[in-house]
Amino acid sequence: MDRLREGIRDALTEGPVAGVMGLILDGGHPRPHLFTKGRIEDLDRLVVGEARYPLAAVLLKVLRNDLDAHLGIVARGCDERAILELVRNVQLNGERVVVFGVACSSEQASACQCPQPYPSSHLSGERVAPVSDSEGLDRLDRLSEEERLQYWMDQFGKCIKCYGCRNICPMCFCTTCTLDEDDLIQTGTIPPEKPIFHLIRAFHMAERCIDCGLCEAACPSGIPLRTLYKKMRNVVTTRFGFTPGITKEGKGPLQYLGDGKFGEQEGH
Amino acid sequence: MIDYRTVYTICPFCGTGCGILLEVMNGRLEGVLPCKTNPVNQGKLCIKGWSAHEFVHSPDRLKKPLVRKDGRLEEVEWDEALSFIASRLKAITQAYGPDSFGAFSSAKCTTEENYLLQKFTRAVIGTNNIDHCARL
Ligand code: SF4
Numbered sequence: 366m367d368r369l370r371e372g373i374r375d376a377l378t379e380g381p382v383a384g385v386m387g388l389i390l391d392g393g394h395p396r397p398h399l400f401t402k403g404r405i406e407d408l409d410r411l412v413v414g415e416a417r418y419p420l421a422a423v424l425l426k427v428l429r430n431d432l433d434a435h436l437g438i439v440a441r442g443c444d445e446r447a448i449l450e451l452v453r454n455v456q457l458n459g460e461r462v463v464v465f466g467v468a469c470s471s472e473q474a475s476a477c478q479c480p481q482p483y484p485s486s487h488l489s490g491e492r493v494a495p496v497s498d499s500e501g502l503d504r505l506d507r508l509s510e511e512e513r514l515q516y517w518m519d520q521f522g523k524c525i526k527c528y529g530c531r532n533i534c535p536m537c538f539c540t541t542c543t544l545d546e547d548d549l550i551q552t553g554t555i556p557p558e559k560p561i562f563h564l565i566r567a568f569h570m571a572e573r574c575i576d577c578g579l580c581e582a583a584c585p586s587g588i589p590l591r592t593l594y595k596k597m598r599n600v601v602t603t604r605f606g607f608t609p610g611i612t613k614e615g616k617g618p619l620q621y622l623g624d625g626k627f628g629e630q631e632g633h
Numbered sequence: 634m635i636d637y638r639t640v641y642t643i644c645p646f647c648g649t650g651c652g653i654l655l656e657v658m659n660g661r662l663e664g665v666l667p668c669k670t671n672p673v674n675q676g677k678l679c680i681k682g683w684s685a686h687e688f689v690h691s692p693d694r695l696k697k698p699l700v701r702k703d704g705r706l707e708e709v710e711w712d713e714a715l716s717f718i719a720s721r722l723k724a725i726t727q728a729y730g731p732d733s734f735g736a737f738s739s740a741k742c743t744t745e746e747n748y749l750l751q752k753f754t755r756a757v758i759g760t761n762n763i764d765h766c767a768r769l
């Protein structure tokens with residue numbers, strides 16, 4: 366923790382970094398905050414493990430207001446995957462974002478069922494083993510098609526259309542959203558049209574979802590959203606050899622137009 | 634340099650009392666995040682909470698009371714609006730009795746404000762016609 370705090374302090378006071386997105390403990394609640402040169406004393410209240418917020422999404426919001434800013438982010442494994450994927454999708458300029466890595470505890474990793482509870486390098490914490498998390502998906506895959514459809518229709522039937530899954534997701538970076546588009550989906554009414562409301566989002570996540578689980582944690586109705594997006598991820602990984610959140614370069618299968626020759630073009 | 638900070642507060646919409654973080658960028662409200670550590674909502678919100686920031690800078694927001702004069706709504710100061718309301722309430726309840734009055738209180742108010750409205754209704758006006766907006 367001290368190394369992390371010092372690293373950020375140095376970058377802010379001596380380096381080119383103008384601000385670092387992280388969590389501050391304020392009024393008893395950890396919350397996202399942009400630590401800046403001007404208020405270096407805020408760093409005394411920097412915290413890391415207490416709660417999970419979509420820090421990459423908040424960083425993107427700040428950078429959209431100041432395209433030239435050179436900023437940093439306190440990043441866990443999932444935050445770093447989000448940053449990589451945002452860079453790959455040309456939403457962030459990778460040259461302008463400095464990652465201050467934090468490795469998660471084993472408790473956190475099991476709470477998150479995390480495929481990679483650490484970023485590529487870290488200043489705080491110790492690397493712990495990934496947690497395998499295919500159980501929910503395996504169970505559903507064993508059901509017949511009919512039973513599976515029924516299961517998901519029942520789950521989608523619980524939705525209160527809060528848009529929380531979209532709002533909290535670090536990969537929902539679009540400035541206009543299909544789920545707000547009157548011509549494509551009924552807006553302003555509940556219940557949502559099912560399964561289309563949920564499947565639109567699932568398809569949009571197919572080559573973006575970095576499996577952080579923030580959507581599921583934000584769902585007031587307890588719908589196992591992550592399992593759904595995990596399925597999409599798995600399909601994209603097995604069929605196209607592409608997994609989001611690993612590299613900041615190259616195109617995903619849905620970013621090619623037309624001839625459906627993703628594998629050949631990429632040499633898979 | 635951009636200033637980004639969050640302000641912790643309680644959602645203004647209903648009586649549940651979800652914790653929200655207002656996202657403030659350069660002094661303007663830009664968004665809401667659900668407070669993860671509030672025991673009431675535990676990082677979840679309904680659509681009203683997620684949109685709780687939108688009315689603040691809305692051009693449609695009413696910032697002053699409106700009184701209808703000659704068929705048109707006109708902005709007036711609070712003193713004028715309150716005197717007008719008081720005089721009309723007095724005239725109506727004197728002419729038709731206290732049961733001609735009824736009040737709906739609101740989930741957006743504090744407990745103390747709700748207490749005050751029922752007290753006003755019962756003790757000042759003299760009727761039991763007090764109810765809650767949830768029954769509208
Ligand atoms: S998803 Fe992984 S990297 Fe992110 S907080 Fe959980 S354990 Fe840490």
Ligand code: SF4
Binds near residue numbers: 534573578581
């Ligand atoms: S797990 Fe959910 S919140 Fe995280 S990237 Fe995937 S869809 Fe978005």
Ligand code: SF4
Binds near residue numbers: 523524583584588
């Ligand atoms: S978070 Fe859950 S309840 Fe809200 S829109 Fe998404 S699926 Fe529906």
